[in-house]
Amino acid sequence: MDHDRIKEAVALLKQSKKTVALTGAGVSTESGIPDFRGKGGLWSRYDPYEYGTLGAFLNNPPKIWGMLAELLEVVDAKPNSGHTGLANLEEMGLLAGIITQNIDNLHQQGGSSNVLEFHGSFETFTCLSCGEKHLLQYVRETTIPPVCRSCSEILKPDIIFFDEMIPEPVLQETQELLAGTELLLVVGTSCQVQPAVHIPYQVHNNGGRIIEINLEPVLTELAAVSLQGSFTQVVEQLVSQLQD
Secondary structure, three states: OOHHHHHHHHHHHHHOOOEEEEEOHHHOHHHOOOOOOOOOOHHHHOOHHHHOOHHHHHHOHHHHHHHHHHHHHHHHOOOOHHHHHHHHHHHOOOOOEEEEOOOOOHHHHOOOOOEEEOOEEEEEEEEOOOOOEEEHHHHHHOOOOOEOOOOOOEEEEEEOOOOOOOOHHHHHHHHHHHOOOOEEEEEOOOOOOOOHHHHHHHHHHOOOEEEEEEOOOOOOOOOOEEEEOOHHHHHHHHHHHHHO
16 A cells, blocks of 8 residues: 555545545445456346346346346445445545445445435335335345235336436436535446446546545546555545544
8 A cells, every 4th residue: 555645645635625435336345245347246147238227127027136136135245344434534524425336225334324326226126017115124025026015016126227317316416415526535436337437527627636446546547646455445544544
């Protein structure tokens, strides 16, 4: 770990009047959740165009639930020290909120209170026929594929499939959170998925600074500071120095 870069990042965090984090799958791998796109990840075993679209779900819900059943294991994961570290930054008044592309609810479990779930979550499920909502606990206690209590149609998890638009209220809340952001922490994301990929550039173009925390940095030309290392180790060091 480059201690000079850690000090640079700490200085930026102290100077910033508004800091927001954008997180991706890399923040959850140390909680035992494989990166969807990495080796052994979901999309190495399932074709995302065959299994990851709303069209595919509507065409054959039982087939897609064969894949979704694996994702149910995500909810058994526990937050790691990086998640709790970001919550500590929020408590210290140094982090205004988190925009996460993850569906695992680990930021909330780790103590963060202002979390925007850009791609939805596995906490709720909706019947596309009658609109009734069902909680995760119901789905975990029933058979797969889970069906609606009211009309017996197969439920869809409230996650965003590849061919779905991000809900307008989520986009609006995202823009409200990003307004006036002076510093963006880009953490554990390869910045490949639309439309979240545009967020770092939006902040940068509006005069904000970028701190990237990744095993393999991808924003080296954009970031004011690139911190190469694991999510937990880097965030632990940042929090430690900020608390001194």
